[in-house]
Amino acid sequence: MKTLVLFGSPRKKGHTKEMLDLLLKNIGGEYEIIDAYNLKEEIKPCNDCRYCWKNNGCSIKDGMQDIYKKIEECDNIVLASPIYFFSITGKLKVIIDRFQPYWASLLRGDSPKEYRKTGCILMVGGAKAFENQFLGGELVFKRLLEDMKIKFVGEVTMSNSDRKSLEQQPEVKKQILDLASRIVELNKMG
């Protein structure tokens, strides 16, 4: 199984990375991380030129072209971000906006007919848990998976990271392990 991660934390050893490492270790197989704050090639913001309304692709020829290819080649996608002001982080949002050609497949009429691949979400918030703490990020990520026609397997959120690490939140660790098993199971079934 090949996993592609879209990773949105600028902190290389932060809580999001810890959650991600645990998930990847338990999924196994190959993986690649697209690190939004440390990209190999620049990714420009979407400028709503509407090229993708008629063409299956993006008019901006930059680092994103390689990511489109990697999305098609992987079996499983992990969307991972801290919450910044109720949403995912800025650099990751720039990448997500560049997936507009997937949304536009609805206009072009060439979106995949069936759900394919598996996808999941990891999010971290520093504040103690409160209602709708993760809603902003959840709407963005879930809509992206839907536009890509990717099967949503589940999400794990960790609150209170300003005070407690993953190690100190065993219930979150367990949810990550359960999520990993579901992903492995679904990919075995094909």
Ligand SMILES: Cc1cc2nc3c(=O)[nH]c(=O)nc-3n(C[C@H](O)[C@H](O)[C@H](O)COP(=O)(O)O)c2cc1C
């Ligand atoms: C600019 C900024 C905005 C933040 N906004 C929120 C927020 O809206 N809700 C929340 O729970 N935590 C918020 N946080 C806290 C982060 O989610 C928290 O520090 C998290 O652990 C960062 O993830 P990382 O450890 O992977 O870097 C914010 C942090 C920053 C720097």
